[in-house]
Amino acid sequence: MTDIPLTAADRRSARSELGRRRMTAFLFVAPLLLFLLFTFAAPIGTMLVRGFYHPTVSTLIPDSLKALKAWDRTGLPPAETQAIFAADLKRLADERLSGKMAEELNRVVPGSSSLVKSTARKIARAEDSEIAASGAALLAAADEKWTDPEVWRGIITSGNTFTADYFLTAMDLERSPAGGIMPRDGARIYVDLFIKTLKMALIITIATLILGYPLAHYLATAPAKTANLLMVFVLLPFWTSLLVRTTAWIALLQTNGVVNSFLMGAGITRSPFEMLYTEFSTIVAMTHILLPFMILPLYSVMKGIDPSYMRAALSMGARPLPAFFRVYLPMTLPGLSAGALLVFIISVGYYITPALVGGTKGQMISNIIAFHMQQSNNWELAAALGTMLLVVILLLYWVYDRFVGAGNIKFG
Amino acid sequence: MPLDRSDVFLRFDNVKKSYDQKTLVVKDFSLDVAEGEFLTLLGPSGSGKSTVLMMLAGFESVTSGDISISGKSITRTAPYKRNIGMVFQNYALFPHMTIAENLAYPLQVRKMTRSDIQDRVGEYLNLVELHGFRGRYPGQLSGGQRQRVALARALIFEPSLILMDEPLGALDKKLREQMQYEITRLHEKLGFTVVYVTHDQTEALSMSTRIAVFNDGVVQQCAPPAELYEKPSNAFVADFIGENNFVNGHVDTIADGMAKITLPEGGTITAVAAHGLAANTRCRISVRPEKLYMQDDRGAHDNQVSVRHVTHYYVGDFIRYYFKLQGGGDINIKFLNDSAAPDLKEGDIASLVWFAKDCIAFPA
Numbered sequence: 001m002t003d004i005p006l007t008a009a010d011r012r013s014a015r016s017e018l019g020r021r022r023m024t025a026f027l028f029v030a031p032l033l034l035f036l037l038f039t040f041a042a043p044i045g046t047m048l049v050r051g052f053y054h055p056t057v058s059t060l061i062p063d064s065l066k067a068l069k070a071w072d073r074t075g076l077p078p079a080e081t082q083a084i085f086a087a088d089l090k091r092l093a094d095e096r097l098s099g100k101m102a103e104e105l106n107r108v109v110p111g112s113s114s115l116v117k118s119t120a121r122k123i124a125r126a127e128d129s130e131i132a133a134s135g136a137a138l139l140a141a142a143d144e145k146w147t148d149p150e151v152w153r154g155i156i157t158s159g160n161t162f163t164a165d166y167f168l169t170a171m172d173l174e175r176s177p178a179g180g181i182m183p184r185d186g187a188r189i190y191v192d193l194f195i196k197t198l199k200m201a202l203i204i205t206i207a208t209l210i211l212g213y214p215l216a217h218y219l220a221t222a223p224a225k226t227a228n229l230l231m232v233f234v235l236l237p238f239w240t241s242l243l244v245r246t247t248a249w250i251a252l253l254q255t256n257g258v259v260n261s262f263l264m265g266a267g268i269t270r271s272p273f274e275m276l277y278t279e280f281s282t283i284v285a286m287t288h289i290l291l292p293f294m295i296l297p298l299y300s301v302m303k304g305i306d307p308s309y310m311r312a313a314l315s316m317g318a319r320p321l322p323a324f325f326r327v328y329l330p331m332t333l334p335g336l337s338a339g340a341l342l343v344f345i346i347s348v349g350y351y352i353t354p355a356l357v358g359g360t361k362g363q364m365i366s367n368i369i370a371f372h373m374q375q376s377n378n379w380e381l382a383a384a385l386g387t388m389l390l391v392v393i394l395l396l397y398w399v400y401d402r403f404v405g406a407g408n409i410k411f412g
Numbered sequence: 413m414p415l416d417r418s419d420v421f422l423r424f425d426n427v428k429k430s431y432d433q434k435t436l437v438v439k440d441f442s443l444d445v446a447e448g449e450f451l452t453l454l455g456p457s458g459s460g461k462s463t464v465l466m467m468l469a470g471f472e473s474v475t476s477g478d479i480s481i482s483g484k485s486i487t488r489t490a491p492y493k494r495n496i497g498m499v500f501q502n503y504a505l506f507p508h509m510t511i512a513e514n515l516a517y518p519l520q521v522r523k524m525t526r527s528d529i530q531d532r533v534g535e536y537l538n539l540v541e542l543h544g545f546r547g548r549y550p551g552q553l554s555g556g557q558r559q560r561v562a563l564a565r566a567l568i569f570e571p572s573l574i575l576m577d578e579p580l581g582a583l584d585k586k587l588r589e590q591m592q593y594e595i596t597r598l599h600e601k602l603g604f605t606v607v608y609v610t611h612d613q614t615e616a617l618s619m620s621t622r623i624a625v626f627n628d629g630v631v632q633q634c635a636p637p638a639e640l641y642e643k644p645s646n647a648f649v650a651d652f653i654g655e656n657n658f659v660n661g662h663v664d665t666i667a668d669g670m671a672k673i674t675l676p677e678g679g680t681i682t683a684v685a686a687h688g689l690a691a692n693t694r695c696r697i698s699v700r701p702e703k704l705y706m707q708d709d710r711g712a713h714d715n716q717v718s719v720r721h722v723t724h725y726y727v728g729d730f731i732r733y734y735f736k737l738q739g740g741g742d743i744n745i746k747f748l749n750d751s752a753a754p755d756l757k758e759g760d761i762a763s764l765v766w767f768a769k770d771c772i773a774f775p776a
């Protein structure tokens with residue numbers, strides 16, 4: 001076929017037709033796009049920013065921070081600068097914001113909380129003119145810690161609008177007095193929890209795979225009537241509330257629960273097993289809940305594999321098991337990787353089930369994130385942990401794409 | 413054409429198959445196949461051809477009866493121990509393996525050395541004229557090329573028996589004819605035994621050494637193509653193979669295998685008496701459209717009827733005329749498109765003639 005050149009008028013009409021089609025297509029997706037922007041993109045963006053962005057101190061003592069910028073950070077800041085800080089402190093005390101300042105500085109210079117609070121109380125009694133004239137002396141008189149340059153450097157650090165400190169905390173690191181980075185004192189909390197979360201997600205993925213693969217195969221090859229009935233059982237978990245299913249596990253696994261009563265009744269054990277509020281209970285309950293996510297993609301891929309492939313392999317003399325590994329398994333890889341990826345990613349970020357049946361031992365990273373948001377009120381740390389979770393998942397996806405190829409995934 | 417006992421390579425002995433324990437899909441299937449034969453199972457869709465093949469390959473159990481190869485029963489042998497090559501309608505090439513890997517697979521399973529595998533794969537790629545394609549994946553080949561790879565893969569481990577279940581069903585007409593030739597060529601060259609399944613009679617007639625016409629789970633007739641076409645043993649075969657006109661009649665006498673028959677309108681004709689035909693009964697006479705002539709182009713003939721022209725169609729290489737017999741009943745003839753084709757109008761009366769040996773009378 002040779003190309004016949006279009007006339008200018010033809011080309012114009014073809015172009016306007018194309019433009020109209022694009023416009024219509026855009027109008028179709030616009031509502032969803034808008035919805036996603038407000039409910040998905042914006043919140044995630046806020047979370048990403050919040051982990052770094054921390055403007056509290058810079059709004060509390062803007063004048064002091066501006067003055068401290070001129071200081072060379074050796075010895076003590078100039079007396080005028082100290083006086084400006086003293087004035088800021090008096091204003092904070094008047095506005096009842098000194099507690100907030102104390103909390104912020106304490107995070108950078110441990111033990112400085114009472115220093116800020118008591119000094120603010122004393123300074124509040126002084127006259128403005130007195131502070132302007134001899135602010136530095138007043139501070140030194142209130143507490144001799146103000147003659148320690150470390151405290152002043154801490155104020156500058158706490159005044160940074162952008163900080164990596166929450167990410168350091170999230171990775172169990174902290175700043176050394178010399179300004180470097182070093183492991184935080186005490187037990188590692190977050191890194192261990194990340195590792196534990198990934199390990200549990202891996203176990204859950206493998207468990208759903210072991211349970212789901214044979215079933216999906218059976219569903220895909222069984223006569224339509226049997227397959228449809230069994231499919232209802234597979235989908236049944238989707239039709240019952242997550243909370244109901246999770247509480248059912250509590251009833252099963254608790255010390256006086258169904259499983260223990262059975263084991264003791266059958267004489268298998270004398271004292272009940274501690275199953276609830278452990279890693280084990282989280283894994284069991286989540287395997288149950290996430291099983292359909294493994295079965296459905298597997299089923300849809302297996303459904304499309306003609307039995308003739310395995311038959312061909314057998315006719316060529318391959319035994320059933322080797323034929324399965326060499327022929328059938330590779331053909332199911334798209335469904336297998338889709339299912340595994342789905343289950344793994346969902347379980348890494350799972351919250352409700354570990355919260356209800358996991359107790360402290362079965363906790364996962366999302367439970368700690370929720371804790372920082374709801375109880376310790378440290379949204380910045382929660383945001384940093386959440387960002388790291390997102391990065392870990394994207395990293396895993398990247399690795400997967402590198403080695404298996406994301407184009408291989410088939411969700412249905 | 414029953415075979416000598418000593419010639420039998422593959423034998424089906426009263427094989428029956430039921431999927432649901434209620435109805436028999438294959439009823440009493442018995443057939444002997446000699447070494448090197450190209451035997452085709454031909455029958456309408458749903459007649460149980462694939463089921464027979466699946467039992468032979470070992471993918472379906474045999475409900476009763478026995479299948480044996482070289483005198484040894486294989487009824488209970490696992491499929492992977494039967495050493496039977498198979499070509500599937502969808503080719504069943506492993507999509508994640510290259511052409512060379514596909515061909516190498518049965519050899520790897522047999523633990524051949526790498527260099528032997530290399531050589532053999534090359535040899536068979538040459539055989540099906542696909543040497544340049546060893547590194548490609550099945551998805552990158554055309555239908556005909558995939559078919560050839562599937563063929564080579566079924567042959568490469570040198571099984572004594574090759575099964576093919578409608579292997580050309582997915583190809584267009586041109587390619588199908590080409591592949592028919594290809595398969596026949598390989599069969600003649602390598603001398604393996606083939607059991608071939610198709611519902612396409614042209615394919616069956618042009619490729620097979622023998623054809624078993626299969627219907628309702630029973631073999632209706634098993635014979636070489638020409639015999640099947642010229643001497644169908646019952647009305648189903650006469651109707652199923654090629655085209656046929658069927659006319660009702662009454663048998664007056666039978667002598668020397670020839671029957672004298674009275675037609676409803678009164679005329680008498682002579683026909684070959686099929687097995688089981690008795691005098692003084694009703695019968696169905698079959699005569700093929702290409703064996704009928706109009707009066708004026710053949711002098712010598714045995715039978716003649718007078719007919720009324722209904723319509724005719726121009727087909728290309730021939731013209732088909734439709735007539736009505738005076739006593740009812742339709743009849744059509746094929747007239748070669750060689751400029752002598754008569755120009756008939758609706759209602760014109762013509763006279764059709766044919767030889768007694770070209771028509772068969774079956775019991776009605």
Ligand SMILES: Nc1ncnc2c1ncn2[C@@H]1O[C@H](COP(=O)(O)OP(=O)(O)O)[C@@H](O)[C@H]1O
Pocket residue numbers: 431437455456457458459460461462463464
């Ligand atoms: N796996 C099966 N289970 C139940 N019935 C089957 C199965 N395979 C084939 N049949 C039935 O057996 C009959 C013969 O089928 P088949 O051997 O495939 O015929 P063909 O190959 O001649 O078209 C059909 O009626 C079909 O519905």
Ligand SMILES: [Mg+2]
Pocket residue numbers: 461462463
């Ligand atoms: Mg079939």
